[in-house]
Amino acid sequence: MRITCKKSEILNSVNISLKAVPAKTTMPILECIIIEVTDNTIKFITNDMELGIETLVNGTVTAPGSVAINAKIFSDIIRKLPDSDVTIDTDANYMTTISCEKSVFTIAGKSSEEFPALPLIEKKEPMVLSQFSLKEIIRQTVFSISDNESNKIMTGELFEINGDEFKVVSLDGHRISVRKIFLKNDFMATKVIVPGKTLNEISKILSGEMEDEVRIFFTDKHILFEFDSTIVLSRLIEGEYYKINQMLSGDYETKISVNRKVFLDCIDRATLLIKESEKKPIILGVTENSMELKVNSTIGSMNEEMDIVKEGKDILIGFNPKFLMDALRVIDDEEVTIYMTNPKAPCFIKNEEESYIYLVLPVNFNAVK
Amino acid sequence: MRITCKKSEILNSVNISLKAVPAKTTMPILECIIIEVTDNTIKFITNDMELGIETLVNGTVTAPGSVAINAKIFSDIIRKLPDSDVTIDTDANYMTTISCEKSVFTIAGKSSEEFPALPLIEKKEPMVLSQFSLKEIIRQTVFSISDNESNKIMTGELFEINGDEFKVVSLDGHRISVRKIFLKNDFMATKVIVPGKTLNEISKILSGEMEDEVRIFFTDKHILFEFDSTIVLSRLIEGEYYKINQMLSGDYETKISVNRKVFLDCIDRATLLIKESEKKPIILGVTENSMELKVNSTIGSMNEEMDIVKEGKDILIGFNPKFLMDALRVIDDEEVTIYMTNPKAPCFIKNEEESYIYLVLPVNFNAVK
Numbered sequence: 001m002r003i004t005c006k007k008s009e010i011l012n013s014v015n016i017s018l019k020a021v022p023a024k025t026t027m028p029i030l031e032c033i034i035i036e037v038t039d040n041t042i043k044f045i046t047n048d049m050e051l052g053i054e055t056l057v058n059g060t061v062t063a064p065g066s067v068a069i070n071a072k073i074f075s076d077i078i079r080k081l082p083d084s085d086v087t088i089d090t091d092a093n094y095m096t097t098i099s100c101e102k103s104v105f106t107i108a109g110k111s112s113e114e115f116p117a118l119p120l121i122e123k124k125e126p127m128v129l130s131q132f133s134l135k136e137i138i139r140q141t142v143f144s145i146s147d148n149e150s151n152k153i154m155t156g157e158l159f160e161i162n163g164d165e166f167k168v169v170s171l172d173g174h175r176i177s178v179r180k181i182f183l184k185n186d187f188m189a190t191k192v193i194v195p196g197k198t199l200n201e202i203s204k205i206l207s208g209e210m211e212d213e214v215r216i217f218f219t220d221k222h223i224l225f226e227f228d229s230t231i232v233l234s235r236l237i238e239g240e241y242y243k244i245n246q247m248l249s250g251d252y253e254t255k256i257s258v259n260r261k262v263f264l265d266c267i268d269r270a271t272l273l274i275k276e277s278e279k280k281p282i283i284l285g286v287t288e289n290s291m292e293l294k295v296n297s298t299i300g301s302m303n304e305e306m307d308i309v310k311e312g313k314d315i316l317i318g319f320n321p322k323f324l325m326d327a328l329r330v331i332d333d334e335e336v337t338i339y340m341t342n343p344k345a346p347c348f349i350k351n352e353e354e355s356y357i358y359l360v361l362p363v364n365f366n367a368v369k
Numbered sequence: 370m371r372i373t374c375k376k377s378e379i380l381n382s383v384n385i386s387l388k389a390v391p392a393k394t395t396m397p398i399l400e401c402i403i404i405e406v407t408d409n410t411i412k413f414i415t416n417d418m419e420l421g422i423e424t425l426v427n428g429t430v431t432a433p434g435s436v437a438i439n440a441k442i443f444s445d446i447i448r449k450l451p452d453s454d455v456t457i458d459t460d461a462n463y464m465t466t467i468s469c470e471k472s473v474f475t476i477a478g479k480s481s482e483e484f485p486a487l488p489l490i491e492k493k494e495p496m497v498l499s500q501f502s503l504k505e506i507i508r509q510t511v512f513s514i515s516d517n518e519s520n521k522i523m524t525g526e527l528f529e530i531n532g533d534e535f536k537v538v539s540l541d542g543h544r545i546s547v548r549k550i551f552l553k554n555d556f557m558a559t560k561v562i563v564p565g566k567t568l569n570e571i572s573k574i575l576s577g578e579m580e581d582e583v584r585i586f587f588t589d590k591h592i593l594f595e596f597d598s599t600i601v602l603s604r605l606i607e608g609e610y611y612k613i614n615q616m617l618s619g620d621y622e623t624k625i626s627v628n629r630k631v632f633l634d635c636i637d638r639a640t641l642l643i644k645e646s647e648k649k650p651i652i653l654g655v656t657e658n659s660m661e662l663k664v665n666s667t668i669g670s671m672n673e674e675m676d677i678v679k680e681g682k683d684i685l686i687g688f689n690p691k692f693l694m695d696a697l698r699v700i701d702d703e704e705v706t707i708y709m710t711n712p713k714a715p716c717f718i719k720n721e722e723e724s725y726i727y728l729v730l731p732v733n734f735n736a737v738k
Contacts, residue, residue, distance in 0.1 A: 073669070077638070082634070102675065103638060300442070300475050303473045305471045
């Protein structure tokens with residue numbers, strides 16, 4: 001196998017490929033990038049058994065073939081090479097020579113034979129959206145998945161498509177995040193659970209550009225993302241997702257409008273006084289056109305007032321400040337509307353169209369003077 | 370005690386003060402910043418018993434007094450406050466209220482009485498140089514101090530002044546760094562050992578501007594740096610510094626000129642293949658107008674050739690690549706000259722005027738084919 005590519009082309013593809021290289025594994029072959037070269041294509045393949053990535057590299061093929069090279073060493077070498085043409089040459093024993101200008105590296109590769117091939121996916125009709133939309137909808141929901149592996153379903157996100165409506169849901173037992181966008185075209189009714197890890201990794205690869213497309217294909221067990229010169233294939237999480245509709249409906253007693261940035265900064269300040277271990281809440285005291293925020297901890301106390309617009313009853317309610325901040329950070333609106341019922345019932349941050357709904361459960365607190 | 374200052378003023382002084390707050394200490398009072406307020410000055414004081422810092426803060430005094438406040442909590446709070454006027458108010462029990470716009474923090478302070486006062490230094494004639502020069506000369510030498518506390522003298526740097534010549538030396542047993550600059554005025558002959566930690570901290574505070582001055586005062590046991598509104602006071606390391614002059618003299622057999630950046634990048638690439646634990650050298654093979662760099666490790670091998678200008682004999686010599694890189698990184702010249710004698714004798718990287726001299730000991734290697 002012998003190829004010549006621009007350093008920048010290889011580096012770009014290596015960076016994508018690394019997202020599916022496991023940090024720890026009992027199968028050393030998974031620590032490799034497979035370079036698979038046919039007469040006219042150069043492909044890098046990685047696979048951590050949950051997530052698989054194939055990406056094409058522009059370059060010149062002198063001899064086809066394939067080799068498995070330790071991904072970390074390969075990426076370190078490529079990164080440090082001068083910005084010039086790089087030739088990768090593998091002999092019959094998989095000894096691999098990487099040369100660039102006057103620099104020559106020689107490292108031992110392996111046969112790619114024992115590398116687990118990515119499952120073949122039949123590509124039917126794709127669901128199409130912009131890389132921007134997919135990246136955004138992931139960012140706006142993925143923070144509220146659970147990282148507790150004992151409840152597998154909570155570690156993923158629900159992707160639900162009905163006609164032209166694409167809805168993403170995540171929840172961790174304390175809160176629920178829901179985002180909705182509309183597709184350009186209708187798509188068949190679909191309901192799958194995508195691993196949070198997959199979504200985190202893919203959002204690092206996506207360009208995030210409005211004009212770049214991503215095509216998504218579904219099978220019973222897999223989801224496949226196709227964009228630019230890359231495909232990312234992930235297993236789905238099996239099982240039935242939580243029925244959230246009844247949790248999201250219901251009336252409210254208090255509705256307030258606040259400036260998102262002011263509210264966020266204020267909570268951020270208050271959390272200074274809260275040690276992780278203490279789990280102290282931030283207490284919101286809503287009265288006529290004003291909201292008081294209070295924190296009392298072993299370190300000290302904090303008190304701040306902010307202007308709001310209120311409809312309905314006064315309320316005194318406590319929250320885990322992190323949960324409020326996570327939601328407020330991913331909302332783009334300048335003003336947000338918050339709906340509350342009583343100090344034990346969930347609160348909702350949502351807009352009129354319900355293109356976003358963030359449900360946060362309150363926490364108990366000992367009434368503070 | 371009651372003062373009002375701009376948030377930015379307080380933050381700036383807090384950041385300076387933090388440099389003398391110990392990470393770990395058995396004396397909790399040292400974790401505090403002392404706010405000392407007289408009728409017309411506001412001063413922050415910190416002291417980790419090696420290093421003490423006093424810095425003045427611009428602001429309005431309403432009531433004089435003093436308080437000790439946990440430095441970390443205080444700095445966290447200040448950092449997150451809105452960019453506006455901040456009022457700090459302490460009551461008779463040292464309860465301290467920090468208010469800014471609608472935000473009010475209350476934390477418990479302490480009496481500043483048990484805080485160890487900084488020793489009083491009699492300020493005689495100062496040695497004066499620009500903050501730029503001091504910051505540079507520290508950066509260009511401090512990397513080769515030793516971090517092994519069992520040899521205290523090696524953890525510091527020699528400051529030697531003779532007339533208008535200011536020389537700084539550091540060494541760790543494998544290498545020596547020497548930098549010389551000329552002062553505007555003569556200064557009395559001085560020879561002291563300044564702790565490396567002090568120099569590292571002070572170079573973080575120095576503006577690095579050519580037009581900003583720093584005034585340095587010496588006593589038997591202390592060095593005092595005075596600049597902007599800040600004084601930094603440090604203990605000196607007691608003892609006699611190594612006599613390095615005879616180590617720096619001597620003849621050479623090979624003299625080469627190389628492009629610094631090309632040489633540095635090449636060594637940087639080669640180190641990829643070297644694991645910390647292996648201690649593999651980089652081998653330089655100097656022949657007529659060309660130098661070959663080689664590394665052979667368990668990961669693989671690397672080979673690169675670069676153009677040089679040579680005078681004298683060919684040589685094959687091995688180095689710890691980190692030592693070469695440390696020196697090459699802090700030299701500003703585009704071309705550097707390297708003097709070698711034989712594979713067991715020290716090599717020198719220095720310029721004609723000897724405003725810098727970097728001595729690096731070679732390492733043994735098994736001749737590589």
